[in-house]
Amino acid sequence: MFCHESAGTGKRMYKEQTELIQDQLDTELYTARTKLEEALDELAIRRDYKILASELYEVVYERYSNGMAIVTEMMDAGNELLSADIEYLNMQIETYRYYYMLRKIAGTL
Numbered sequence: 001m002f003c004h005e006s007a008g009t010g011k012r013m014y015k016e017q018t019e020l021i022q023d024q025l026d027t028e029l030y031t032a033r034t035k036l037e038e039a040l041d042e043l044a045i046r047r048d049y050k051i052l053a054s055e056l057y058e059v060v061y062e063r064y065s066n067g068m069a070i071v072t073e074m075m076d077a078g079n080e081l082l083s084a085d086i087e088y089l090n091m092q093i094e095t096y097r098y099y100y101m102l103r104k105i106a107g108t109l
Contacts, residue, residue: 025105032102039095046088053077053084 060077063069103109 028105029102032098032105036095036098036102039091039098043088043091043095046084046091050081050084050088053081057081 057077057080060069060073064071064074100109
């Protein structure tokens with residue numbers, strides 16, 4: 001009788017442990033998927049910001065070329081464009097990181 005009870009306890013513990021692991025995996029997948037979606041949204045925002053910074057730079061450059069803007073305006077526009085490019089690239093890296101994290105958790109990497 002002792003062995004029978006022990007086997008039943010072992011099966012129950014195995015089942016509980018399996019369910020716990022599945023719950024943890026589901027949580028990790030949900031978190032990774034959510035972070036990836038947020039990163040993709042942020043990447044779109046950064047892309048738009050980069051486009052606007054590029055357009056601003058072109059306008060200021062045109063004004064500077066015609067003598068209607070000073071050097072500091074040109075430098076500010078250049079710095080803004082550089083900042084937008086860096087932020088966009090950093091967000092691309094984050095997006096790839098979350099994508100591969102999701103694939104790793106899902107077991108497809």
